[in-house]
Amino acid sequence: MTDLRSYIREIPDYPKPGILFRDITPLLADAEALNHAIEAMAAPFLDAGVEIVAAAEARGFIFGTPLAMKLGAGFVPIRKPGKLPFDLHSFAYELEYGTDELQIHVDGIRPGQKVLIVDDLLATGGTIEACLRLLEKCDAKIVGCSFLIHLEDLGGEARMEPYDIHAVLKYGGDDREAELSIQNRQPGPSI
Ligand SMILES: O=P(O)(O)OC[C@H]1O[C@H](OP(=O)(O)OP(=O)(O)O)[C@H](O)[C@@H]1O
Numbered sequence: 455m456t457d458l459r460s461y462i463r464e465i466p467d468y469p470k471p472g473i474l475f476r477d478i479t480p481l482l483a484d485a486e487a488l489n490h491a492i493e494a495m496a497a498p499f500l501d502a503g504v505e506i507v508a509a510a511e512a513r514g515f516i517f518g519t520p521l522a523m524k525l526g527a528g529f530v531p532i533r534k535p536g537k538l539p540f541d542l543h544s545f546a547y548e549l550e551y552g553t554d555e556l557q558i559h560v561d562g563i564r565p566g567q568k569v570l571i572v573d574d575l576l577a578t579g580g581t582i583e584a585c586l587r588l589l590e591k592c593d594a595k596i597v598g599c600s601f602l603i604h605l606e607d608l609g610g611e612a613r614m615e616p617y618d619i620h621a622v623l624k625y626g627g628d629d630r631e632a633e634l635s636i637q638n639r640q641p642g643p644s645i
């Protein structure tokens with residue numbers, strides 16, 4: 455059995471002092487760990503009839519596409535402004551300083567399609583909440599959300615009600631990540 459936790463590298467004080475960054479790149483670089491992570495993220499949803507996996511750029515794409523293939527579903531990207539060429543639904547959301555925005559094609563999901571949302575990590579929940587609002591605008595039937603990592607002390611779960619969440623690795627008892635979801639978008643750490 456692969457110990458996935460041992461592949462998550464902890465980088466203190468990145469991208470700014472006081473932040474503990476959970477770096478997934480060692481896991482991504484290991485074929486066995488990556489495969490195990492995809493299997494574990496997909497497992498609860500194998501029989502859920504998922505038709506579409508939706509995920510936000512950039513790290514969400516890494517896990518979203520293989521999960522879609524595993525579940526026999528299509529993949530729909532949720533992107534930052536200026537990246538999608540067709541008609542759009544948009545959702546702007548508050549950061550501590552200013553706002554951010556995510557977008558989805560209006561025809562990406564047909565009303566009533568069963569959608570699973572995927573991301574690498576749940577922290578404060580701002581990103582996933584924006585994804586949920588966009589999928590609601592599409593009249594999607596949201597079957598749940600699957601994460602590799604859940605930072606349990608940062609309040610993200612409360613922003614996702616009433617939807618179910620599944621996380622492979624859970625970290626608690628450390629509040630130091632709290633500011634990261636704000637800092638990491640301007641310009642932010644990438645994978
Ligand atoms: O729950 P939250 O507080 O919203 O934080 C979680 C989000 O932060 C990271 O993305 P980031 O915005 O750093 O972008 P990236 O995927 O392009 O690295 C991560 O991939 C999640 O999408």
Ligand SMILES: Nc1ncnc2[nH]cnc12
Pocket residue numbers: 474475476477575577578605631634635638
């Ligand atoms: N602590 C953290 N580590 C990695 N990515 C993050 N995104 C939001 N918080 C994070």
